Amino acid sequence: MNEQMDKVAVITGAGSGLGAATARRFHRDGWKLVLGDLRVEGAQALAQKLGATALACDVADEDRVAALVQAALNLHGRLDCMINNAGILGAIGPIGETAARDFNRVLEVMVSGVFYGTKHAANAMGDHGGVILNTASLAGVGAWANHSYTTAKHAVVGLTRSSAVELAPRAIRVNALAPGNVVTGMTSSLSGGEQEAYDRALARNPIPYVCTADDIADAFAYLASPSARGITGQVLVIDSGLDVAVVSPSYHQAPGRFVE
Template identity: 30%
Template sequence: MNLKNKVAIVTGGNSGIGLAAAKELIAQGATVIITGRRKEAINKAASEIGAIPFVADQSNLHDIDLLGETVEKQFGKADILFINAGITGTPDLIEEANEANFDSVMNINFRGAYFTLSRFIPLLNDGASVVFLSSNTATLHSPKSSIYQASKAAINSIAKTAAAELAPRKIRVNTISPGPTRTDVLNKSYGEESAASIWDHLADVVPLKKVGVPEDVAKMVAYLCGEAASYITGADFVMDGGMTLN
C-alpha cells in the first residue's frame, strides 16, 4: 500500500496500459479517476477495477477543464497524474501525409497532453508525481511514423521543461517510453491471426526476444509515483527489451 491516501488521475484509462496502470495504483492504495472518450467503455473498466470513471476526450480542452473542476470539487488536490491517452494515427510517408491525421494525432498526443498538465498544475499537491506515456519511437525515426514520433518527441521535451519548472514544489515529472507492448490495438486493426504474426515478428527484433505487456509499464508508473522514486525527475525510462540498442 505504498500509495495509500493518494489521489491519482489516469487519462485513457479504460484499456491497455492506462487500465493496467490504474489497476496497479489502486492495488497500492490510491484512489484513481480514469478518463476515456467512450462512456460505456470507461464505466465498464471503472466498475471492474474499482476506479472512478470520467468521460473526457484529451483533445478537447473543455473536457480537460471539466475534469479539473470535478477533481478539485471532490478531492481538492491530486497527487498523481498519469497522462497516458494517445493514438498512433495512420502510417504514412511524409510526402503522403494529410492534415486530418496530423491534427488528430497532435491534438490528442501533444496538445491535449500539454494542456492536461497545464490545467492540473494548480491542482497538484507539492511533492506530486506526473508521468507521461511516451514511446521508444521518439528516437527511432522509423519510416511512416513521422507524425506519431514527433508527437512523442514533443512530450519528452515538455516533460523535461516541466520537471525544471515544478522542481521548487518538489513535483516530479518523468516519461516512460515503451517499445512493443501487447495490447488489443493490433487485434482490432488486423484481426487476431494477423496480430499474432506481427507480435511474433516484433519479438524477433527485440534483443530480449519478447514484447512487453501493459503490467510492465504499470509497475514503472507506480514506482515513479512512490517514495522510492523521490529523487527522480526529468528522466525518460525506455522499456523496450533493448530494441533501441539495435
C-alpha cells in the same frame, strides 16, 4: 497500512491497454482513481470494478481535461498523480500522402492533450508536490514509420523535460515512459491481431521477451512512488533492449580478438 492510501491519481486513456493496466496496478497500491477516456464505456466498466470514477474525456479538448482534474479535486480534495496516457496511431503512411488534418489531429491528441493534462494537474497540485507521468514511446527517442506519431512523441519528451525543470521547485516530478512494442488494441490493429503483433515484437527484441501492459504499469507505479523521489525529467525506455541494439546480439557471439 499502504503509505499511498490517501493519494489520488487521474489517468487518461484508461479504458484499455496500458492505461487500464496502470489503473488496476494503482488500485492495488491503494490509490483513489479518476479515469478518463474518449470511449468512456471501457473506462466505466473498469471504474465499476475498481470503485473508481470514469468520465468521458477527449484529451484534445482543454475544457474536458480541466473537468477531469476538477473531478479529482471535487471527489477527493486533492491530486497527487496525473498520467497523460491517451493516444492514437493516427496518420500512417508516406509523408507525401499524409493529410494535414490527420497530422494535426495526432498532435492535438498526443501533444496538446499532454500539455493540457500537465497544465491543469500542476495547477491542481499547487505547492503540495506531486507526480506527472507521460506516455511517450520508443518513437519519442527514435524514428518510426509514422511521421505524426514520431513527431508527437518527440514533443512529449520535450514537454516532459521543460515542465520537469519548471515544476521541480514545487516538488512536482515529471517523467515519461517510452514503451517499445506492447501488445494492446493499438499494436494489434497494425498487425493481423494479437498473436501476429506478439510474434513480430518477439522477433525484433534483443531480450526474447515482449513487455506487457503490466510491465508498463509497474514502471508507472515505481515512478509515482517515493522510491523515485529523486527522478525527474527522465524518459524510461521499456523495450527489451530494442533501442540500444544497433547491432544484432549475435554479433557479440564472435570469438574475442584485439583489432589494432
